[in-house]
Each structure stands twice: as structure tokens, then as C-alpha cells.
Amino acid sequence: MSTLASTNPLGHPWPATRTPWPTRSAPLYGPDFARDPFSYYDSLRRTFGPVAPVTLEETGAFRGYLVLDHGHQLDVLQNRRQVWTRDSRWYRDLAEGALPPDHPIIPQFAYRRSRLYAEGTEHERLSTPGIRALAELDLLRTRDLIEDLAEQLISALFTDEEPGEVNEADILHQYALQLPLLVLMRLMGMDESSALATGNAIHEMLSGGPGAAQAAADLDATMRALVTERQTNPGPDLVSWMHHHNQESGLDLAELSEDVWLQIVAGRGASTTWICNTVLELLTNPDLNADVVAARCSMSEAMNHVMWINAPIQNLIGRWATQPTTLGGYDVNVGDLAILSLGAISADPAMRGVDQYISRTNKAHLAWGAGTHGCPARDLGGLIVRTGLEVLWERLPGMRLAVPKEALTWDLPYVARSPSSLPVIFPRPPAAPKDGQPWTTQPKFISSPPRPISTEPKERPSERQGRLPRWRSLVAWWPRR
Ligand code: HEM
Structure with a gap:
């Protein structure tokens, strides 16, 4: 498992204060989600708007901002504001040992010296x-x-x-x-x-x-x-x-x-x-x-x-904030995680006009x-x-x-x-x-x-x-x- 890091990847101490995690968040696991994630994304969108704070396991330690709509996803993926990174050493909760160490998803984003994290x-x-x-x-x-x-x-x-x-x-x-x-x-x-x-x-x-x-x-x-x-x-x-x-x-x-x-x-x-x-x-x-x-x-x-309608990679984990920023109205701390919900595209009201004929040829999805x-x-x-x-x-x-x-x-x-x-x-x-x-x-x-x-x-x-x-x-x- 990774060594605990009290500094960020630039060698600077993490900020002493953090905006508290939102009081209301939703589980991104469990039978309802597994059975029909698409209705679930829809209900998240109706409850939280284009970005939903979610947890990925029961203790709530593994948490991030689920980005549900196309516009916000593009903003994060294209990183126009230069605040997001793919380098998972910026994940503060992971660096500080707050995540359950044996969680099965950790190997999917644990840092390696490759282009994926550079x-x-x-x-x-x-x-x-x-x-x-x-x-x-x-x-x-x-x-x-x-x-x-x-x-x-x-x-x-x-x-x-x-x-x-x-x-x-x-x-x-x-x-x-x-x-x-x-x-x-x-x-x-x-x-x-x-x-x-x-x-x-x-x-x-x-x-x-x-x-x-x-x-x-x-x-x-x-x-x-x-x-x-x-x-x-x-x-x-x-x-x-x-x-x-x-x-x-x-x-x-x-x-x-x-x-x-x-x-x-x-x-x-x-x-x-x-x-x-x-x-x-x-x-x-x-x-x-x-x-x-x-x-x-x-x-x-x-x-x-x-x-x-069913993107192969449903939720991309992820991007991490290298500076304090905002996302969908939430204040995001340095080291917070954004999860790109590529599978939620059908829950985006702006995409509702994409019917099953348009979706055969339109390549604007972010899969x-x-x-x-x-x-x-x-x-x-x-x-x-x-x-x-x-x-x-x-x-x-x-x-x-x-x-x-x-x-x-x-x-x-x-x-x-x-x-x-x-x-x-x-x-x-x-x-x-x-x-x-x-x-x-x-x-x-x-x-x-x-x-x-x-x-x-x-x-x-x-x-x-x-x-x-x-x-x-x-x-x-x-x-x-
Ligand atoms: C056929 C279905 C595939 C899909 C849906 C797919 C999807 C994706 C997505 C969504 C990413 C972006 C990851 C991110 O932004 O964090 C990605 C990255 C990547 N994919 Fe694919 N991929 C596919 C096939 C392949 C194949 C066949 C290869 C290799 C031969 C490949 C090699 C890569 C590599 C190297 C990256 C990392 C790029 C970077 O970080 O610069 N993929 N893929």
C-alpha cells in the first residue's frame, strides 16, 4: 500500500483548513444503484443538480463529487481552468490514509509512473x-x-x-x-x-x-x-x-x-x-x-x-483538484476527487433530444x-x-x-x-x-x-x-x- 504523505506531490503541506464535506451526500453503491444505475443517476440529478457528492462505501471515507452533466464533465476533462489533474497522488484522503486500505477500487487509480498520471x-x-x-x-x-x-x-x-x-x-x-x-x-x-x-x-x-x-x-x-x-x-x-x-x-x-x-x-x-x-x-x-x-x-x-445509453466506462475515477475551486456550486478543496459519470449522460436534460436514431451517429458522447x-x-x-x-x-x-x-x-x-x-x-x-x-x-x-x-x-x-x-x-x- 502507498506510504502516507503529509505533503502534496509538489512537496508542500496540504492546506491547514478544509471546507467541510457537504452534509448531504448519496451512496454510489448498493442494490438500487447496481440494478438500475441510469434511473439512479436521474434521481441524483433531480436531488443534487449537475454535481452530486457521493460516497463509494459504507464508512463514507471514500468520497468524491460525481459530475453528471456533459458541460461540467467537459470543463473538468478539458481542464480549461487549469485546476484538475489526473495524478492521483493529489488525492488527499488517500495520501493521508483515510481510505479503507483494501478497497477493491484503489488499484484502479493508484499512482504509477505512466502517461495516465502525468x-x-x-x-x-x-x-x-x-x-x-x-x-x-x-x-x-x-x-x-x-x-x-x-x-x-x-x-x-x-x-x-x-x-x-x-x-x-x-x-x-x-x-x-x-x-x-x-x-x-x-x-x-x-x-x-x-x-x-x-x-x-x-x-x-x-x-x-x-x-x-x-x-x-x-x-x-x-x-x-x-x-x-x-x-x-x-x-x-x-x-x-x-x-x-x-x-x-x-x-x-x-x-x-x-x-x-x-x-x-x-x-x-x-x-x-x-x-x-x-x-x-x-x-x-x-x-x-x-x-x-x-x-x-x-x-x-x-x-x-x-x-x-450504457458507456463501457461508467464512472471515471478521476480528477483531483490542485487548487481550491468550485464545481456545480460546491466549494472543492485541494486534493478532493471529481468522478466523471460518463454513464449518466442520458440523465442530462440537455441531452434528452438525443433519441435512439440520433445516438447511432452523433459522436458528442464522452465515452x-x-x-x-x-x-x-x-x-x-x-x-x-x-x-x-x-x-x-x-x-x-x-x-x-x-x-x-x-x-x-x-x-x-x-x-x-x-x-x-x-x-x-x-x-x-x-x-x-x-x-x-x-x-x-x-x-x-x-x-x-x-x-x-x-x-x-x-x-x-x-x-x-x-x-x-x-x-x-x-x-x-x-x-x-
Ligand atoms: C474500445 C474501447 C475503449 C474505450 C471506451 C476507452 C476509453 C478510454 C477513456 C474514457 C479514457 C480516458 C481516461 C481518463 O481520462 O482518465 C482512455 C484512456 C486511455 N486509453 Fe482507452 N478506451 C478503449 C480502448 C483502448 C485501447 C484498445 C487502448 C490501447 C491499445 C487504449 C489505451 C488507452 C490509454 C493508453 C489511455 C490513457 C491516455 C492518457 O492518459 O493520456 N484504450 N480510454
Whole structure:
């Protein structure tokens, strides 16, 4: 756990006086909230206005200002008044040890030395190699990769029943959790054995169990080994491209490894939840599903609609005040937390005109964040989710929810709000289109290999290195919860 800090990150003592926490605040937990957060946001808005003081657990120690409306969210995210930071060392209650130390959300925002917690020129320095590497991706080839992996995962869903028999699967555990992680690990240039170790370590780390700390350490070691390997032996992958674009920024091994970690961990969670939320919306909104099936609405449009009504990241934790300020009429102290409620957008009266047709194409939602910390991987994230859904809809046309929507339970409703499982049933089609075909028959490059960057000639990666590995055993493997 973090050491207690009696000074702020600039080394100055925290202000001696604090405006008292509002006498009235609302819980952002509990069965009412978990069952229907959207009505809950609506009632918070009616009770408190555009900003609501909330607590995240029973003792009330874990508290922050929930920002419910679009205008205030933009104001904080774009930080026009230069008072907010993403650097969680500014969270005074955390620094002073006021939070329950084992609260499961703390690891989600605990400070790490990465672009996510950096500001200004340091943020730019730490972001540049990753952003430039992403720009090198060949998205058409990447789509092929995603499609291949999705096909394999779907083939693994079929049990041995005869065509026409009803099959059952859990789309969360058997598909949505796996696809983005497999894609990201492959794009980073991992071989099958380190991808396996990484997948295991991420599961262990996120489970928060007794092995979590060891898993996090193992993950760090794997990332460092990967970066070191790619520095000496570059290939057609994002880590090699990050190294290539690192000349000016000069990230050291720890910083580069941290950024690879960040991209994998940040990318997989939101993509998984977006897949689940869209599957759920399509299976419970017959009009939308009919429009998608009849091509009156593209899958991208259905996904955009979901960004409005059930954003993958519901509540962003967060931003912290570096100066005394006001927010929605409240006096905010240095070190107070603002939580951006991206999922509450439908509760904002200003957004009420966005009906289910406008929401298919209007991109004014804030589900990608905004400002300097807004998501840098929108094209890739959108591609992973869209391809995953399109393959799913093509291969499992008769899919239905196996339980009523009301019977679903939700994990971490105050952050990502992902269903704990997403059981579906579907008839086995007469012949699965690509079942039994070789994994990948021809060499494919995710990006072209980086050019040599020093005056010493380096070998260009061979065709063989650029070939997609057959990850059959990796796809077959997956820890079941
Ligand atoms: C597909 C669904 C995705 C969604 C909805 C999403 C959403 C977001 C949001 C809301 C933020 C802002 C965080 C903040 O302001 O505090 C963010 C940041 C970030 N995302 Fe994504 N993301 C997605 C996919 C990805 C993928 C695939 C990657 C990596 C390949 C990625 C990498 C990152 C990184 C590195 C940041 C931190 C940026 C910074 O602090 O400068 N995301 N994402």
C-alpha cells in the first residue's frame, strides 16, 4: 500500500483548513444503484443538480463529487481552468490514509509512473512513442488478425451437438474477455508462451486475491523482457515501433514497459465491456437488432448508440483538484476527487433530444474521455469491438439471451459495470463457415517492420517473423472463473 504523505506531490503541506464535506451526500453503491444505475443517476440529478457528492462505501471515507452533466464533465476533462489533474497522488484522503486500505477500487487509480498520471510536457513525452506506434498500424491487416482470433473463439463455443441443437455459452468469459486481450498481446509482438503468462498474470492481478501482488510483479517482468527483446530484435509489432519512435522522447526501459502494460490493461477492459454492452443491447432491443441484421444500421452505429445509453466506462475515477475551486456550486478543496459519470449522460436534460436514431451517429458522447487524457486508441478499440461483434453476428445468427435481462448481475457497477456473466443460447448452424480451416495460411504484417534507426544496419525482420503465430492452444486456454 502507498506510504502516507503529509505533503502534496509538489512537496508542500496540504492546506491547514478544509471546507467541510457537504452534509448531504448519496451512496454510489448498493442494490438500487447496481440494478438500475441510469434511473439512479436521474434521481441524483433531480436531488443534487449537475454535481452530486457521493460516497463509494459504507464508512463514507471514500468520497468524491460525481459530475453528471456533459458541460461540467467537459470543463473538468478539458481542464480549461487549469485546476484538475489526473495524478492521483493529489488525492488527499488517500495520501493521508483515510481510505479503507483494501478497497477493491484503489488499484484502479493508484499512482504509477505512466502517461495516465502525468501532465504537461511529461505527459507528452511519455505518450509520444505509443501514439506514433499506433499510427503505424495497418488497420486492414489488423482486422484480419481480429477476425481470425474471433473465428477461433467462436468455433470453440460449439459443443458436439448435431446441427440444429441448442448450444449455450457465456459471451463474457468465452469471448468478450478473451478477444481484446488476445489481440492486444499479439499486436505487442508477444510469443505464445509469454502471452499465456501475461494472460494468467492479468487475471490473477485483477482478481485482487492473495496472488495479486506477485502477479503484478510477474507482469512487470514480462513487459520488461518483451521490450528488451524487441529493442534488440525488432519485428512488425507495436513494441518495436514504440522503440523506433523513442529517439526524441528517450523513455527508459521501465517507462516503455509501463506504457506497454498500460495499453494492454486499459485496452482490454473497456473493449470487453463495450462488446458485452452492445451484445446485451442488441439482444434486448429488437428494433435495433432488426435494423442491424437488415443493414439499415451498421454495427458501428449500434456501438455508438451504446456509448450513449450504457458507456463501457461508467464512472471515471478521476480528477483531483490542485487548487481550491468550485464545481456545480460546491466549494472543492485541494486534493478532493471529481468522478466523471460518463454513464449518466442520458440523465442530462440537455441531452434528452438525443433519441435512439440520433445516438447511432452523433459522436458528442464522452465515452472516450476528452482533453489530453482522452483515449488515444479509438480507431483500434473501435475496430476490435466492431470486428468481434460482426463475426459474432455472422456466425451465431439465432443468438438469444439465456436468462431474462433482469436476472443478470453486475461487477464493479460504479466503474465499468460489466455483467458478471452473459449467458446466451444459439442453434448450431448447419456448417460453420471457416471451421477447420488453417489458422492463417499466408504471412501477414500487422504493420510494416520499423526501419533501422541507428547508423548501424539492422536486419529487417524476415517474412517468418512477420507471420502470425498459430495461437491454437492459447485460444483453447482460458481460466474459467
Ligand atoms: C474500445 C474501447 C475503449 C474505450 C471506451 C476507452 C476509453 C478510454 C477513456 C474514457 C479514457 C480516458 C481516461 C481518463 O481520462 O482518465 C482512455 C484512456 C486511455 N486509453 Fe482507452 N478506451 C478503449 C480502448 C483502448 C485501447 C484498445 C487502448 C490501447 C491499445 C487504449 C489505451 C488507452 C490509454 C493508453 C489511455 C490513457 C491516455 C492518457 O492518459 O493520456 N484504450 N480510454
